[in-house]
Amino acid sequence: xxxxxxxxxxxxxxxxxxxxxxxxxxxxxxxxxxxxxxxxxxxxxxxxxxxxxxxxxxxxxxxxxxxxxxxxxxxxxxxxxxxxxxxxxxxxxxxxxxxxxxxxxxxxxxxxxxxxxxxxxxxxxxxxxxxxxxxxxxxxxxxxxxxxxxxxxxxxxxxxxxxxxxxxxxxxxxxxxxxxxxxxxxxxxxxxxxxxxxxxxxxxxxxxxxxxxxxxxxxxxxxxxxxxxxxxxxxxxxxxxxxxxxxxxxxxxxxxxxxxxxxxxxxxxxxxxxxxxxxxxxxxxxxxxxxxxxxxxx
Amino acid sequence: xxxxxxxxxxxxxxxxxxxxxxxxxxxxxxxxxxxxxxxxxxxxxxxxxxxxxxxxxxxxxxxxxxxxxxxxxxxxxxxxxxxxxxxxxxxxxxxxxxxxxxxxxxxxxxxxxxxxxxxxxxxxxxxxxxxxxxxxxxxxxxxxxxxxxxxxxxxxxxxxxxxxxxxxxxxxxxxxxxxxxxxxxxxxxxxxxxxxxxxxxxxxxxxxxxxxxxxxxxxxxxxxxxxxxxxxxxxxxxxxxxxxxxxxxxxxxxxxxxxxxxxxxxxxxxxxxxxxxxxxxxxxxxxxxxxxxxxxxxxxxxxxxxxxxxxxxxxxxxxxxxxxxxxxxxxxxxxxxxxxxxxxxxxxxxxxxxxxxxxxxxxxxxxxxxxxxxxxxxxxxxxxxxxxxxxx
Numbered sequence: 125x126x127x128x129x130x131x132x133x134x135x136x137x138x139x140x141x142x143x144x145x146x147x148x149x150x151x152x153x154x155x156x157x158x159x160x161x162x163x164x165x166x167x168x169x170x171x172x173x174x175x176x177x178x179x180x181x182x183x184x185x186x187x188x189x190x191x192x193x194x195x196x197x198x199x200x201x202x203x204x205x206x207x208x209x210x211x212x213x214x215x216x217x218x219x220x221x222x223x224x225x226x227x228x229x230x231x232x233x234x235x236x237x238x239x240x241x242x243x244x245x246x247x248x249x250x251x252x253x254x255x256x257x258x259x260x261x262x263x264x265x266x267x268x269x270x271x272x273x274x275x276x277x278x279x280x281x282x283x284x285x286x287x288x289x290x291x292x293x294x295x296x297x298x299x300x301x302x303x304x305x306x307x308x309x310x311x312x313x314x315x316x317x318x319x320x321x322x323x324x325x326x327x328x329x330x331x332x333x334x335x336x337x338x339x340x341x342x343x344x345x346x347x348x349x350x351x352x353x354x355x356x357x358x359x360x361x362x363x364x365x366x367x368x369x370x371x372x373x374x375x376x377x378x379x380x381x382x383x384x385x386x387x388x389x390x391x392x393x394x395x396x397x398x399x400x401x402x403x404x405x406x407x408x409x410x411x412x413x414x415x416x417x418x419x420x421x422x
Numbered sequence: 423x424x425x426x427x428x429x430x431x432x433x434x435x436x437x438x439x440x441x442x443x444x445x446x447x448x449x450x451x452x453x454x455x456x457x458x459x460x461x462x463x464x465x466x467x468x469x470x471x472x473x474x475x476x477x478x479x480x481x482x483x484x485x486x487x488x489x490x491x492x493x494x495x496x497x498x499x500x501x502x503x504x505x506x507x508x509x510x511x512x513x514x515x516x517x518x519x520x521x522x523x524x525x526x527x528x529x530x531x532x533x534x535x536x537x538x539x540x541x542x543x544x545x546x547x548x549x550x551x552x553x554x555x556x557x558x559x560x561x562x563x564x565x566x567x568x569x570x571x572x573x574x575x576x577x578x579x580x581x582x583x584x585x586x587x588x589x590x591x592x593x594x595x596x597x598x599x600x601x602x603x604x605x606x607x608x609x610x611x612x613x614x615x616x617x618x619x620x621x622x623x624x625x626x627x628x629x630x631x632x633x634x635x636x637x638x639x640x641x642x643x644x645x646x647x648x649x650x651x652x653x654x655x656x657x658x659x660x661x662x663x664x665x666x667x668x669x670x671x672x673x674x675x676x677x678x679x680x681x682x683x684x685x686x687x688x689x690x691x692x693x694x695x696x697x698x699x700x701x702x703x704x705x706x707x708x709x710x711x712x713x714x715x716x717x718x719x720x721x722x723x724x725x726x727x728x729x730x731x732x733x734x735x736x737x738x739x740x741x742x743x744x745x746x747x748x749x750x751x752x753x754x755x756x757x758x759x760x761x762x763x764x765x766x767x768x769x770x771x772x773x774x775x776x777x778x779x780x781x782x783x784x785x786x787x788x789x790x791x792x793x794x795x796x797x798x799x800x801x802x803x804x805x806x807x808x809x810x811x812x813x814x
Contacts, residue, residue: 203776231682246685249717251775252665252674254685289475289670293682296475298674303657303664314776321776334650336657337638385659386779394659 168264171225171359173212173273175259176422177205177243179315180369187248193317193369194377200322203249204314206300207366208279210238214265214359215272222274225263232258232294236283240294241366249316252299273357273364277326277404277418278310278349284328285339302327303336310348311404311418313368314387315377322377322396323387324368326350326404330392348390350405356421363422370417374399466679471630472639473670475678477546480560485622489603493623495596496616498811501589502569503530504578510568510620511811513539513576517804519729520627525740533574536706538740541733543803544726546625549677550686553738554708554722559686561621569617579613587611629728629803630670634794645797652794655787661752665777666691672727672798688721689775692756692768693737700772703764706739717773729803731796745795749788755780 177184180192184205193200213222227233232240242258244250278284279295284307288296300308302325311326330345354364380386381395388397392409401408405416466476467487479485496502497510508530514520520542527539537553550556551564558564568576579586590596591611603619604610634653636644645653656663666689667673675687688709694702702708702720709721722738736742742751751757755778756769768774783791803809 251689251721252687254683256683287473289473289678290680293680296680298669298676298681298685298687301668301674303668305657316776319770319772319774319776321779323776334654335638336653337634338640380779383660383782385662386776389659391659 167267168226169267171214171263171265173225173261173263173357173359174363175241175261176363176365177241177259178365178367178369179313179372181367184243186244186246186250190315190369193315194322194372194375196376196378198317198376198378200315200317200372200377201249202313202315203244204252204299204312204323205243205366205368206240206253206313207277207311208238208240208294208300208308209261209275209277210236210280210283212237212239212261212263212275213273214270214357215274215355217269217271222272223265223268223270225261225265227261227263230262231256233261233263234283234292234294236280236292238279238283238295240297240300252314254299270359271355271357273354273359273362273421275352276349277352278328278347279308280349281328281343281347284308285331287339305333305336305338305340306331306344317378320378320380321386322372322380323385323389324371324400325385325387325389326401326406327390329390346390346392346407348401348406350416350418352405352416352419354419354421358421365420365422366418367420368418371400371403374403468626468628470628471635474628474630475547475670475680477625478677478679478681479625480562483562483618483621485625486603488599489619489622490626491623492596492599492603493619493621494626494809495599495812496620497623498813501593502577502579502586502616504582504586505530508577510577513568514542516806516810518732519543519629519799519804521733523734525735529568529574529576530578531575533576535574535576537738538735540725541729542624542627543629543729543800544627544671546628547671547676547678547726548723549675550723552723554688554711556686556688556709556712561624562617565617565620565624569613583613587613590616627803627809629800631802632728632800633797635800637797646793648790648793649797650794651787652790652792652797655783655791656794661781661791662777662779663752666724666775667727673724675723675725686723688718688723689778690720690771690773691722691724692751692771692774692778693741694720694757694759694764695766695768695771696764698766698770701766703739708738719773720771721773727795728798729800731799732804745792749791749795752778753781753783753788 179190179202182188182190184202186203188202189199191199212225212227214225215222227237227239229235239261240258244253245257246253246255283295285304288301288304300312302309307328309325309327314323316322326348328344328347331340333341375396384394385391388394388400390397397408398411402411402414403417405413407413467485500506500509502509513522513527515522522539526535526537528534551558551561570580572580600610604615633644655661669676677685696703700719707719709718731745734744736748742748754769756771756774758767759765
């Protein structure tokens with residue numbers, strides 16, 4: 125973070141990108157020193173992509189009480205909201221192939237392009253996280269004008285099953301790990317209605333192998349990585365809103381089927397997942413995927 | 423010499439079993455590390471089991487073999503208590519994974535402690551120390567409590583600091599051991615250095631050689647079929663064990679050098695519900711003691727399950743006698759205390775973790791799960807001569 129990327133205001137307007145003033149561009153630092161003009165002409169542009177978390181329109185906060193959740197219109201007290209993303213890309217204005225965003229490596233984004241967005245701050249009923257939050261992706265893209273954002277919700281297979289003890293951050297996060305075999309919870313949004321915990325944990329299932337403490341022996345039967353396309357996302361203007369309200373709208377969050385996970389934890393025998401997965405853009409057993417309803421653009 | 427010692431002394435105020443109110447010499451406190459010592463990130467000089475990350479080391483206390491070996495001697499040395507009757511090891515027995523097998527231990531002068539002596543397996547990876555203290559973030563801080571605490575008295579050092587330093591200085595081997603551990607210090611036998619050495623030894627108490635580990639490493643014969651079935655059950659979404667006891671150390675209350683932020687994790691597991699509204703027994707209410715938030719009542723740090731079969735009795739107050747009883751409690755979704763001053767149904771404790779929901783097992787599944795938990799015992803750790811009492 126030593127040098128802000130210097131760009132003329134006119135160029136800024138031309139590319140239609142808001143530049144994060146403190147975002148440094150890794151290798152480009154040295155380049156800027158030696159050939160500042162060349163850097164402006166050809167160097168990557170800093171981009172920041174802000175996210176917000178909500179439940180039925182109410183901003184997520186640890187202990188926030190939200191009414192009208194699920195089919196029984198329950199009052200739901202939120203206790204976690206974190207998710208991994210990867211393959212983040214901006215779509216060129218007018219169409220064309222998505223252009224990958226090179227995520228800046230920091231404590232929440234790694235060199236493989238995996239980031240953990242974290243809205244909980246370990247207060248109140250948020251008992252499984254840490255005080256730090258992380259709500260804005262930072263990275264670089266080639267110069268250009270962009271309209272539209274794509275990313276995948278989850279951790280790519282190649283990263284999801286490396287030894288969690290040595291995995292590069294944000295992997296290794298204890299509260300997000302299932303097991304080495306099944307990898308990470310891609311999305312963890314916890315809450316409760318009274319004493320009934322209703323936790324949504326999305327991750328890969330059916331990862332082959334009989335030993336939970338070993339990586340799977342092949343690809344997972346249900347990767348459960350959702351492909352998210354937000355065509356109206358304007359860099360520098362838009363915020364991505366993750367709202368679990370629409371995702372939970374078809375399930376009664378005040379009850380759980382006995383002998384299944386409290387909420388929906390991706391397991392194929394859990395009926396609480398039946399209406400949730402399609403709204404994440406994921407199939408669930410024989411139930412086909414629908415349009416994802418978790419992410420919108422504001 | 424006394425004057426110099428006194429200035430370097432760590433001061434203990436009233437210690438009630440938790441170090442929230444202890445004043446610490448800055449040189450011992452990792453958060454106020456000596457900049458000269460902190461020139462480079464500390465490195466880990468010992469072998470680690472496969473898959474184990476490098477422990478986070480406090481910047482003020484780089485670890486060396488000489489320091490840890492000095493710490494081993496001090497850990498096992500009864501001369502460290504004021505009346506010469508108790509060592510750190512008096513409540514931490516190697517064959518019990520450094521727990522002591524008692525419900526609650528007694529200090530060197532007979533004071534009974536309120537909490538069960540924890541096993542010390544892999545405490546280098548703890549984000550916090552003692553059962554429920556978010557402010558006790560290093561072993562150096564934790565060690566102050568049993569050494570200097572007065573309420574209760576454990577080693578009873580407060581008021582006898584110089585006397586005990588003189589004992590060590592007059593010993594045949596300690597002056598050379600301190601000199602080797604703290605090269606360049608003209609008077610290395612100080613309480614801050616004693617604490618540094620003990621903490622360094624405790625960080626060496628790393629266990630990763632259980633049958634479960636050998637099975638994970640590819641030895642298909644390391645676990646019996648029953649233990650293997652129990653392992654699958656343990657990691658299942660039906661039992662939810664791994665929400666609090668997941669990861670390489672079988673607890674999510676874990677920290678190591680590669681994690682960006684230190685975490686602290688505390689959960690209410692439904693052990694008590696004294697008044698039906700979530701209360702724990704007066705005088706031992708967990709994280710609540712630091713926050714006074716009713717929702718923090720009964721929240722304690724989940725310990726590692728490594729070597730759990732040898733650390734009975736269980737829970738912060740030692741009130742669950744056997745591993746079978748622990749499993750029955752979780753199967754029920756909380757403990758029912760039927761009589762006495764603490765009667766109540768922990769299952770309906772409103773502050774209980776939502777992941778302690780209960781489950782139903784067949785007799786065979788129960789036996790399988792217990793077999794798996796017992797297969798987390800690392801026999802080599804329990805008998806490793808380099809971790810044993812050097813005075814025997």
